[in-house]
Amino acid sequence: MSNEKEQHRSRLYDRLPRHPFYVEEFIDDLEVERSPTTLLNYIYDIEVFFDWCLREGLVEGPGYKDIPLSFLADLRLNEVNSYIKYLQIERKLMPRSRARKVSSLKSFFYYLTHRSEDENGECYFYRNVMNKIPLPRVKESAAKRADNISKKILHGNDDRELLEFIENEYVATLPTTGHYNQYKKHRERDLAIFALFLASGIRVGELVSLNIENLDLHDQLLSVSRKGDQQDLIPFRPMALPYLNAYLEKRPMYKPDDKEQAFFLTLYGGSGRRMTSRSVQNVVKKYTSAFNKQLSPHKLRHTVATKMVEQGLSPIDIMQQLGHSSVQTTSLYTNPGLDARKKKMSEMDS
CATH class of the missing domain: 1.10.443.10 (Intergrase catalytic core)
Known part of the structure; x- marks a missing residue:
């Protein structure tokens, strides 16, 4: 593994302790098939979303570890749409950059609703609000x-x-x-x-x-x-x-x-x-x-x-x-x- 990938893996492990257990499990689930760079980008994108949720008062608590699974299970469509507007208007992200952040959340929620397991062998929750969110499309022909x-x-x-x-x-x-x-x-x-x-x-x-x-x-x-x-x-x-x-x-x-x-x-x-x-x-x-x-x-x-x-x-x-x-x-x-x-x-x- 190159020095750069080792650095990204180190940064990834440095950031994971700030997160709830289910984020660590999400990263662990993908670690075999995804590069450290990709996993680190997932973490960055999740943190942007979590920071917005905490800033908007959608969930109480000073840090990421205070965000419960129940909050993600009950997240409403209008709240996710507000987050995407925040990416567009306040952060001024172009469609491709917004699409990457939305795609990261889609992967995250897919894990929580399809691949996670609680003590009874069930997924943590089954309602996936991200299924209702299309990826931002770049309105551009091939030409x-x-x-x-x-x-x-x-x-x-x-x-x-x-x-x-x-x-x-x-x-x-x-x-x-x-x-x-x-x-x-x-x-x-x-x-x-x-x-x-x-x-x-x-x-x-x-x-x-x-x-x-x-x-x-x-x-x-x-x-x-x-x-x-x-x-x-x-x-x-x-x-x-x-x-x-x-x-x-x-x-x-x-x-x-x-x-x-x-x-x-x-x-x-x-x-x-x-x-x-x-x-x-x-x-x-x-x-x-x-x-x-x-x-x-x-x-x-x-x-x-x-x-x-x-x-x-x-x-x-x-x-x-x-x-x-x-x-x-x-x-x-x-x-x-x-x-x-x-x-x-x-x-x-x-």
């Missing part, structure tokens, strides 16, 4: 979704131009010698991060979880830990090889001890430690902002998916490369029907 993604990714040769910018032109944007020294120290590592993202389409969590043994540079293969700790083997583009080899030559500069097998390192306390997702996100944001195309690791992933479609790879191939659970997710990256219509409409003027 609109694909177009929105297209505006926020790299196109054509932009991926290679970005690597060239980081390697040769970024230095001209630096304001001080201190910034230059930091750039020079980490340049090979940062280039390798971008190259591997653009050559494989892996997630940021998958990238930071990589150990040295997970990269086969000879056959250009990665052994990645997918969601749910599922192990997978995927190819990456040869264009990443010179950047990965250059970083490997410089990796000893981070002074990792013999036990540190993480591929991507950062300096912490004078020695090399595994990078976190947050630190990689900051690296990506820093360089792409200077490139006048502020991106996230997820947008780099979108870039790879779109290029794979343009190269004629099948939806199944793309699904397997990106680790999607369904072809439907893959179809959101592009909309061939829209592209075909645009071409036909243009031909009408020729």
Whole structure:
């Protein structure tokens, strides 16, 4: 398990004692099939809901442990709708973010009404108010979704131009010698991060979880830990090889001890430690902002998916490369029907 997953598991266990026993049982029920990150997000989402209930005076008590099962069993539809309005109006969450919080509550209530057991072998209660709550829908067609993604990714040769910018032109944007020294120290590592993202389409969590043994540079293969700790083997583009080899030559500069097998390192306390997702996100944001195309690791992933479609790879191939659970997710990256219509409409003027 990567350091980041260990940190998330630690945070999860730190927070659980604040909660009633039935929340701990809910997490325990899912622990085998869900990652620590997913379980921690469940806890965060439940806490947002519990905080709102306590703030609104729907239940008495100073803390989460004071929220009885009977309160959840008797929760009314109008109260849940008020909570969703709170997410929308006061917290200003977009539909996708609201949907995630509602989905977490749906999973929580499903456990309480279908999988829990009291001393008599019965579920804690059977009335599930969350069954009456639809997930917030994003009113967006496949064409609109694909177009929105297209505006926020790299196109054509932009991926290679970005690597060239980081390697040769970024230095001209630096304001001080201190910034230059930091750039020079980490340049090979940062280039390798971008190259591997653009050559494989892996997630940021998958990238930071990589150990040295997970990269086969000879056959250009990665052994990645997918969601749910599922192990997978995927190819990456040869264009990443010179950047990965250059970083490997410089990796000893981070002074990792013999036990540190993480591929991507950062300096912490004078020695090399595994990078976190947050630190990689900051690296990506820093360089792409200077490139006048502020991106996230997820947008780099979108870039790879779109290029794979343009190269004629099948939806199944793309699904397997990106680790999607369904072809439907893959179809959101592009909309061939829209592209075909645009071409036909243009031909009408020729």
